[in-house]
Amino acid sequence: MPLENDAVAARVHRYLELVETGTADEVAALFASEATIEDPVGSEVRAGRHDIREFYATFESMTKTTRLISLRACAGQAAFQFEISTEVAEATFATMSPMEVMVFDDDGLIESMRAWWAPDDLTIGPAGD
């Protein structure tokens, strides 16, 4: 049975929470062992928890906030837009709001994550801008 829509939404919230405050290990643990990520779409696909952990480790020590903007769930999948602000200098944040699609397995682990965004979508400024 695919995950219920409420459970899909809860897992996306948990993912964003851990991207903001968790370790790369904690984020990677949300993914199935053979999971794939393509971020942004068109770039090389990373496969397996080791490579996925490595991807999140890049941002692990950065100060950042995340915020869910909108989410639609069906058939054990989520399509959502979220905002992520990363501190790039003191009190200066790089902010973007990608669209993502996540496919969950029946155990609630992320099987695949794909993110659509372009460098042009990035804005630089004080937090909240």
Next chain:
Amino acid sequence: MPLENDAVAARVHRYLELVETGTADEVAALFASEATIEDPVGSEVRAGRHDIREFYATFESMTKTTRLISLRACAGQAAFQFEISTEVAEATFATMSPMEVMVFDDDGLIESMRAWWAPDDLTIGPAGD
């Protein structure tokens, strides 16, 4: 070469315009001949322009409006959220705002469209609500 991001965005705008005001033939003409649609994700995939035309013909005679909420483009693809309001009784509209992913071929035709939404996302009320 994949379509430039601006061209992807222009095609999504054109699609929403034709969903609002065009005929099923006009909408179907935006798709490649072997294109697929999965709307909502998890339902049966429709393949080929004939079946796609049939899908849009269902809504063709309804009074409706569309509005793009947000769009991200990369690698010849668009992920976007839009609102569609359909008149279901006099001055009463059914409104929803699905998330969609469209993949375009190098000629700018839609190769695939997938839409994430659930029946719970539907709201009924006067236009603009």
